[in-house]
Amino acid sequence: MAGNITIAIIGAGAADEPTQRLAREAGRELAMRGATLVCGGLGGVMEAAARGAHEAGGQTVGILPGYDRSAANPFIKVPIVSGMGEARNVIVVATGQAVIALRGEGGTLAEIGHALKLQRPVVALAAWRQIEGLHRAQTPREAVELALTLAAGAKA
Amino acid sequence: MAGNITIAIIGAGAADEPTQRLAREAGRELAMRGATLVCGGLGGVMEAAARGAHEAGGQTVGILPGYDRSAANPFIKVPIVSGMGEARNVIVVATGQAVIALRGEGGTLAEIGHALKLQRPVVALAAWRQIEGLHRAQTPREAVELALTLAAGAKA
Amino acid sequence: MAGNITIAIIGAGAADEPTQRLAREAGRELAMRGATLVCGGLGGVMEAAARGAHEAGGQTVGILPGYDRSAANPFIKVPIVSGMGEARNVIVVATGQAVIALRGEGGTLAEIGHALKLQRPVVALAAWRQIEGLHRAQTPREAVELALTLAAGAKA
Amino acid sequence: MAGNITIAIIGAGAADEPTQRLAREAGRELAMRGATLVCGGLGGVMEAAARGAHEAGGQTVGILPGYDRSAANPFIKVPIVSGMGEARNVIVVATGQAVIALRGEGGTLAEIGHALKLQRPVVALAAWRQIEGLHRAQTPREAVELALTLAAGAKA
Numbered sequence: 001m002a003g004n005i006t007i008a009i010i011g012a013g014a015a016d017e018p019t020q021r022l023a024r025e026a027g028r029e030l031a032m033r034g035a036t037l038v039c040g041g042l043g044g045v046m047e048a049a050a051r052g053a054h055e056a057g058g059q060t061v062g063i064l065p066g067y068d069r070s071a072a073n074p075f076i077k078v079p080i081v082s083g084m085g086e087a088r089n090v091i092v093v094a095t096g097q098a099v100i101a102l103r104g105e106g107g108t109l110a111e112i113g114h115a116l117k118l119q120r121p122v123v124a125l126a127a128w129r130q131i132e133g134l135h136r137a138q139t140p141r142e143a144v145e146l147a148l149t150l151a152a153g154a155k156a
Numbered sequence: 157m158a159g160n161i162t163i164a165i166i167g168a169g170a171a172d173e174p175t176q177r178l179a180r181e182a183g184r185e186l187a188m189r190g191a192t193l194v195c196g197g198l199g200g201v202m203e204a205a206a207r208g209a210h211e212a213g214g215q216t217v218g219i220l221p222g223y224d225r226s227a228a229n230p231f232i233k234v235p236i237v238s239g240m241g242e243a244r245n246v247i248v249v250a251t252g253q254a255v256i257a258l259r260g261e262g263g264t265l266a267e268i269g270h271a272l273k274l275q276r277p278v279v280a281l282a283a284w285r286q287i288e289g290l291h292r293a294q295t296p297r298e299a300v301e302l303a304l305t306l307a308a309g310a311k312a
Numbered sequence: 313m314a315g316n317i318t319i320a321i322i323g324a325g326a327a328d329e330p331t332q333r334l335a336r337e338a339g340r341e342l343a344m345r346g347a348t349l350v351c352g353g354l355g356g357v358m359e360a361a362a363r364g365a366h367e368a369g370g371q372t373v374g375i376l377p378g379y380d381r382s383a384a385n386p387f388i389k390v391p392i393v394s395g396m397g398e399a400r401n402v403i404v405v406a407t408g409q410a411v412i413a414l415r416g417e418g419g420t421l422a423e424i425g426h427a428l429k430l431q432r433p434v435v436a437l438a439a440w441r442q443i444e445g446l447h448r449a450q451t452p453r454e455a456v457e458l459a460l461t462l463a464a465g466a467k468a
Numbered sequence: 469m470a471g472n473i474t475i476a477i478i479g480a481g482a483a484d485e486p487t488q489r490l491a492r493e494a495g496r497e498l499a500m501r502g503a504t505l506v507c508g509g510l511g512g513v514m515e516a517a518a519r520g521a522h523e524a525g526g527q528t529v530g531i532l533p534g535y536d537r538s539a540a541n542p543f544i545k546v547p548i549v550s551g552m553g554e555a556r557n558v559i560v561v562a563t564g565q566a567v568i569a570l571r572g573e574g575g576t577l578a579e580i581g582h583a584l585k586l587q588r589p590v591v592a593l594a595a596w597r598q599i600e601g602l603h604r605a606q607t608p609r610e611a612v613e614l615a616l617t618l619a620a621g622a623k624a
Contacts, residue, residue: 004233036234061234067250067274067397077160078192078217080236081250083274084243085379085395086562086582087555094223094237094554109599110581114554116574118223118239130598131577223553241535241551242406242426243399250398262428265443269422270398286442287421316545348546373546379562379586389472390504390529390546393562395586396555406535406549430535430551 004036004059007147008096008120010111011045011127012104019045019103022125024052025140026100031058033148038063038095040088041072041079045102050075063091090114097151100143101134103127121150160215162192163303164252164276166267167201167283168260175201175259178281180208181296182256187214189304194219194251196244197228197235201258206231219247246270253307256299257290259283277306316371318348319459320408320432322423323357323439324416331357331415334437336364337452338412343370345460350375350407352400353384353391357414362387375403402426409463412455413446415439433462472504472527475615476564476588478579479513479595480572487513487571490593492520493608494568499526501616506531506563508556509540509547513570518543531559558582565619568611569602571595589618 007030011023027049030037037053039046041062050060054075062076065088072079082088089107093099093115099122101112109131115122116133124134125143135150137143163186167179183205186193193209195202197218206216210231218232221244228235238244245263249255249271255278257268265287271278272289280290281299291306293299319342323335339361342349349365351358353374362372366387374388377400384391394400401419405411405427411434413424421443427434428445436446437455447462449455475498479491495517498505505521507514509530518528522543530544533556540547550556557575561567561583567590569580577599583590584601592602593611603618605611 006235059234061236063236069251069253078215078234079162079251080217080219080247082238082247083250083397084240084247084399084555085397085558086585087240087396087552087558089582090553090555090558091236091238091240094239095225095235097225106581106584106586106601108581110578110585113574113576113578113581114557117554117578118574133574239553240399240555241402241553242429243396243402243552245426246397246399246402262425262430262445264425266422266425266429269418269420269425270401272418273398273422274418289418318547371546373548375548381563381565390527391474391563392529392531392548392559394550394559395562396552396559399552403548403550403552406551407537407547409537 005148005151006036006038006095006097007151008038008092008099009045009049010039010092010099010104010108011102012108013042013044013046015044015048015103020048022140023048023102026125026143027052028056029141029144031056033144035148036061038092040092041076043073045104047073047075063088093120094118096120097154098123098147100125100147101128121154123147160192161304161307162194162251162253163307164194164248164255165201165205166195166248166255166260166264167258168264169198169200169202171200171204171259176204178296179204179258182281182299183208184212185297185300187212189300191304192217194248196248197232199229201260203229203231219244249276250274252276253310254279254303256281256303257284277310279303316348317460317463318350318407318409319463320350320404320411321357321361322351322404322411322416322420323414324420325354325356325358327356327360327415332360334452335360335414338437338455339364340368341453341456343368345456347460348373350404352404353388355385357416359385359387375400405432406430408432409466410435410459412437412459413440433466435459473616473619474504474506474563474565475619476506476560476567477513477517478507478560478567478572478576479570480576481510481512481514483512483516483571488516490608491516491570494593494611495520496524497609497612499524501612503616504529506560508560509544511541513572515541515543531556561588562586564588565622566591566615568593568615569596589622591615
């Protein structure tokens with residue numbers, strides 16, 4: 001078994017409205033295709049993506065930095081309580097078989113770097129043009145379809 | 157939300173037959189009461205508990221030490237790919253709202269220690285008589301009922 | 313090179329006076345033999361051991377759980393800022409080539425478990441009689457000499 | 469106390485000759501000013517920086533990803549055995565009070581991201597022009613002087 005196809009969605013913990021819309025839509029598209037969402041479990045892009053996936057009846061996993069499971073946003077069905085601080089970012093992208101990266105700051109940049117090192121394919125959605133080695137998408141739907149294709153390839 | 161009640165089952169990665177029977181039965185009892193199982197995702201007690209939970213239709217989460225999701229035993233529905241080595245033991249017990257400890261060795265002892273430090277209640281099932289501060293159960297059913305009661309109390 | 317012989321001293325963060333005396337004496341004995349001390353960097357046994365090592369001119373390494381280097385006790389010469397929470401306990405015992413365990417609680421128990429799993433020899437000093445698989449010493453000097461002998465053997 | 473001023477030098481584990489020369493020179497400049505070097509402990513930029521620091525009589529700390537201290541390059545005086553895999557990158561930049569970033573790939577990018585998130589000042593040395601929020605230097609000496617100034621400011 002080894003579970004469902006799992007895709008990470010990453011981005012700013014304090015995200016602007018358009019970025020949150022993209023994240024929510026990407027979460028919804030993921031869930032509609034039966035994939036599991038993994039994210040950092042907190043606010044901003046993490047919450048918007050989990051909300052979208054939840055609204056479409058999908059599975060949502062949140063890797064929390066602290067020891068308090070109640071820190072998870074309300075759309076996380078499987079909170080993972082890591083206590084690893086920033087190092088939990090490694091777990092988010094390692095658990096994803098591919099990664100969708102929205103606009104973010106240092107934490108998101110760290111996740112992109114870890115994904116590249118761990119050879120998890122990264123799809124940048126309307127962001128991160130300055131970073132080489134990423135796949136590109138303009139819409140949430142395109143990002144999700146590309147991530148699922150790449151995840152299937154990475155497994156093969 | 158913050159998810160289902162989640163209970164960790166811990167014990168030897170290479171377990172004898174009676175210990176595996178106890179673990180499988182504990183996994184089954186957990187799932188029958190609607191709780192989620194979290195474990196280390198590999199063999200022995202981890203696999204037996206996940207098998208029991210899976211057979212009863214329950215949710216199973218495995219926190220893997222390496223970067224390879226295919227290392228998960230076949231009964232893990234949500235593999236978490238941590239890459240944290242032995243430190244993933246902290247995540248197992250932190251994610252459980254209570255812990256059921258079967259016979260094990262150094263890794264299990266480490267998990268018991270972390271659970272005590274993090275104030276996760278620990279129910280020892282037919283093992284660990286030498287360690288103070290644990291709750292005790294003689295059967296899987298008793299262990300599961302006690303763990304669920306303690307988890308509810310820890311939440312309150 | 314790969315550095316000096318390094319010994320971990322572990323025990324309660326809030327230790328009674330006799331335990332602190334043992335820790336300080338063990339730190340001093342370590343330093344007098346030219347070994348490096350690694351510990352968790354905070355108070356109680358960690359501080360007493362670092363103080364003893366510092367007073368004898370030894371090297372002291374503290375693996376801190378948070379992101380604030382100023383949390384280190386004043387006798388730590390090399391603070392390591394891990395941000396890993398309780399998981400930093402794994403680093404303490406993995407960095408030691410042998411471990412001296414004084415009286416402690418859950419965190420110390422976790423470290424003993426990790427050391428056994430990682431095959432780091434553990435010398436219990438006036439404590440932990442209930443745990444199997446440990447070496448035993450009655451005095452700090454005896455503990456240090458045994459730990460150094462075991463560390464040399466573990467290297468060979 | 470809380471130790472010496474500590475600067476992280478990061479960059480590719482398999483670095484070209486010019487990048488290694490920059491790293492070695494940066495390590496030497498650091499040591500000549502009495503600062504401690506922290507790095508990832510392995511090859512490429514990590515080894516070149518440690519070599520430079522070692523040649524100038526400086527202190528060198530290497531945060532290793534695995535459990536084997538002999539994996540450290542021969543210029544590491546204080547090997548820290550983390551077993552945390554890629555997550556050890558967080559410890560490298562958290563332990564530095566400022567960071568000097570040379571040319572690198574995913575792992576280095578992850579470290580830059582973590583440093584930005586943890587508010588450790590980053591000085592990019594002849595690399596990483598595409599990343600915003602970094603300080604810039606053209607020579608190792610300039611990078612070291614800037615990093616030391618920034619580290620002092622970050623402490624104040």
